[in-house]
Amino acid sequence: xxxxxxxxxxxxxxxxxxxxxxxxxxxxxxxxxxxxxxxxxxxxxxxxxxxxxxxxxxxxxxxxxxxxxxxxxxxxxxxxxxxxxxxxxxxxxxxxxxxxxxxxxxxxxxxxxxxxxxxxxxxxxxxxxxxxxxxxxxxxxxxxxxxxxxxxxxxxxxxxxxxxxxxxxxxxxxxxxxxxxxxxxxxxxxxxxxxxxxxxxxxxxxxxxxxxxxxxxxxxxxxxxxxxxxxxxxxxxxxxxxxxxxxxxxxxxxxxxxxxxxxxxx
Numbered sequence: 001x002x003x004x005x006x007x008x009x010x011x012x013x014x015x016x017x018x019x020x021x022x023x024x025x026x027x028x029x030x031x032x033x034x035x036x037x038x039x040x041x042x043x044x045x046x047x048x049x050x051x052x053x054x055x056x057x058x059x060x061x062x063x064x065x066x067x068x069x070x071x072x073x074x075x076x077x078x079x080x081x082x083x084x085x086x087x088x089x090x091x092x093x094x095x096x097x098x099x100x101x102x103x104x105x106x107x108x109x110x111x112x113x114x115x116x117x118x119x120x121x122x123x124x125x126x127x128x129x130x131x132x133x134x135x136x137x138x139x140x141x142x143x144x145x146x147x148x149x150x151x152x153x154x155x156x157x158x159x160x161x162x163x164x165x166x167x168x169x170x171x172x173x174x175x176x177x178x179x180x181x182x183x184x185x186x187x188x189x190x191x192x193x194x195x196x197x198x199x200x201x202x203x204x205x206x207x208x209x210x211x212x213x214x215x216x217x218x219x220x221x222x223x224x225x226x227x228x229x230x231x232x233x234x235x236x237x238x239x240x241x242x243x244x245x246x247x248x249x250x251x252x253x254x255x256x257x258x259x260x261x262x263x264x265x266x
Contacts, residue, residue, distance in 0.1 A: 004048060004069035005037040011055045012037075014171070025054040045071040058109075058173045059237040077234035080114055088228065088236055089115075095226070099243050101255045103221075109238035110178050111138045111166075119255075123148060138242075139166070143185045153211040153218060161208060162186055209247040219254055220247035 002010075012022055019037070023030040033051070035041040043051070048069050052062045063073035080089050096104045096117035103123065106115040112135035124132060128146035131137075139162055141147040143155075152158055163186040170179060209220040221244045231237040246252035 002068060003039050004043065004065055005039045007061075007065055007068055008048075008051055008055070009037040011052070011057050011061070015055050017055065022051065022054055026050050043069060045069065045074070049074065056172075059231070059234045061173065063234075075232065075234050075237075080235055080239065085233060085235065088233075092239070092241060095241055095243075101258070102246065103244045104241065105138060106239055106241045107138050108235075108240075109169075109173070110135075110175065110181070112136065113138055114239065137181070139181060139185060148212075151212045151214060153213055154209075157208050158210050159186060207247075210244075214254075217250065217254060219251045221245065221251065222247045 012019070017025075019033045020030045023033045026033075027050075028047070032041070036043045036047070036051070045066060048065050048071070049062060052065055057065065059075040060077070063075055066073055076084075078085055080092070092106050092115055096106065096115060100117050100119050103119040104117045105113055105120055107113050127141065127148070128144075131141060131144060131147050142152070142162065143149055143159060149155055163182075166178065166182050166186060170182065207222045209222045212219045212221070223242050223244045226241040226243070228236045228239065246255060
């Protein structure tokens with residue numbers, strides 16, 4: 001098992017922060033940071049958390065740092081349905097419902113879906129049942145030929161966006177399962193790579209939309225992501241809400257007319 005000093009040094013290198021810069025940000029001496037990293041001094045739990053906060057270490061990994069330093073974990077990890085998180089779950093559900101008739105989804109650090117609104121359901125009608133067995137993964141739904149991929153006109157663009165987002169995520173907080181998903185579906189030359197995927201990204205676009213062909217019409221959607229501010233629970237720290245918006249008037253009209261309620265997937 002790695003020492004707390006080794007783990008802190010690993011996070012400091014990952015963030016590309018010098019010992020001096022970390023020391024200044026945390027309000028301690030550079031010598032103290034050095035002594036902690038080399039194991040010549042045992043930091044208090046508060047010092048571990050202070051340094052971790054300056055390095056923007058995820059809560060899950062802060063617990064690991066505390067354990068390595070000989071302290072009990074500080075942050076709980078409870079399911080979103082746990083009573084202690086009821087207010088947070090209610091808030092997520094309100095955001096999802098309020099976004100209807102447009103699609104919205106909440107997912108965890110591995111992109112496994114935890115909640116959706118009703119506007120997502122029609123998209124699932126033609127998805128292979130194997131992909132809908134829990135945990136349902138948003139990346140797999142979007143890129144697997146058995147999922148949404150056949151509906152996506154600019155699949156190459158969508159794959160590029162996923163590749164960039166998850167690549168940055170792994171750089172911040174490595175995860176074995178997410179890495180395996182990246183290698184399977186997103187890495188150039190992966191088995192899921194669609195060499196014929198069309199890229200329609202244009203320099204004039206403010207954002208790269210996802211373009212779906214549904215009911216003989218092309219729908220253009222862009223998305224925003226919301227996360228909890230200053231969470232104290234690992235589950236909340238790792239939950240994100242993605243809201244999809246119409247990128248043009250035709251798409252807006254389609255949802256307003258209840259197009260998906262008619263079952264338009266072809």
